[in-house]
Amino acid sequence: MDRLQAMTAFVRVVETGSFSSAARQIGVGQPAISKTIAQLEDRLQVRLLVRSTHGLTPTDAGVRFYERAKTAIQEADEAELEARGAGAGLSGRLRVCAATTFARLMMLPHLPKFMAAHPGLEVDVILDDRVIDLVSEGIDIALRMGDLADSSAVARRVTSGRRSVIATPAYLERHGVPATPADLAEHQAVIYTQLRNDWTFRKQGTEASVVVSGRARFSAAEGIRAAVLADMGLAVASDWMFWPELETGAVRRVLEDWELPDVGLWAVFPTGRLASAKARAFADFVEDVVNRGDGNR
Structure with missing residues (x-):
């Protein structure tokens, strides 16, 4: 039994709560994971996991072993990277989660360049507008926009972007161009249910708040785009x-003399872990893309 592989299997089982989920993340069959954990417990002569109504739960010894094993795995990864040298590239599997629209427009077109720089790296991209649990899903890095709901999250602010009121010329021709934030109350807004629909605008020290409303509501940004x-x-x-x-004029900004708070882009890492070299490199890649790309103007 390879000690590091066994520790990796155990860490995945603890973080996912099941043998089957851990097996899917590692890419092996469930019986292999069960056998590995049994061999590990036999070698250590201690019970590491117990079954409960909530799945597999670590014992007190299992919790202590989990913390040490997790650190050992991360340090082993870093040691290999150091030994190979920075120019050798990254390897293994990187699991990334990002909102669908942001990924499609800003990240995925540039992903081939990142992968070409690291030919030994495999990248799993999970597209989801929702805030998912990084640990249970085995995510190494998530890209999230806006305010972070969890203040304890291990996160790095990548950049910030402009937020605007946007509509097509055809809509504005039919319904008129709002001159003040208050005018938005008379318009049909396309509502994104993941965010609040009250907005505070600023102009030369003056604040104006408005609650927008509309008949169409969407849970994903792709729906917002399509509706607009x-x-x-x-x-x-x-x-x-x-x-x-915005580049082609197919949509235009309105109320440009009024400012909305910028939207932050965050790289979020699983709580309780050191960010891996792969995750940090991917955060650097995204930061470079958005800070020099057309979408951050």
């Missing part, structure tokens, strides 16, 4: 979400 481009209403959105259309 179909002339269904205006939306408050990050420029990242519409930068190709």
Whole structure:
């Protein structure tokens, strides 16, 4: 039994709560994981896991072993990277989670360049607008926008982007161009249910708040894009979400003399772990893309 592989299997079981989930993440069969954990317990002569109604739970000894094993795995990864040298590239599997629209427009077009720089690296991209549990899903790095709901999250602010009121010329021609934030109350807004629909604008020290409303509501940014481009209403959105259309004039900003708070882009890492070299490198890659890309103008 390879000691490091056994520790990796145990850590995945603890973090996912099941043999089957750990097996899927590692890419082996469930019986192999069960056998590895049994061999590990036999070698250590201590019970590491117990079954409960909530799945597999570590014993007190299991918790202590988990913390040490997790650190050992991370340090082994870092040691290998150091030994190979920075120019040798990264290897293994990197699991990334990002909002669908942001990934499609800002990240995925540039991903081949990142992978070409690290030919030994495999990248799993999970596209989801929701905030998912990084530990249970085995995510190494998540890209999230806006305010972080969990203040204890291990996160790094990558950059910030402009947020604007956006609509198509056709919609504005039919319904008029709002001159003040208060005018938005008379318009159809395309509502993103993941965010609040009250907005505070600022202009030369003056604040104006408005609650927008509309008949169309969407749980994903792809729906917001499609509805706005179909002339269904205006939306408050990050420029990242519409930068190709802003470039071509297919959509336009309104109320440009009023400012909305910028939207932050965060690289979030699993709580309780050191960010791996792979995750840190990917955060650097995304930071470079958004800070020099068209979507951050």
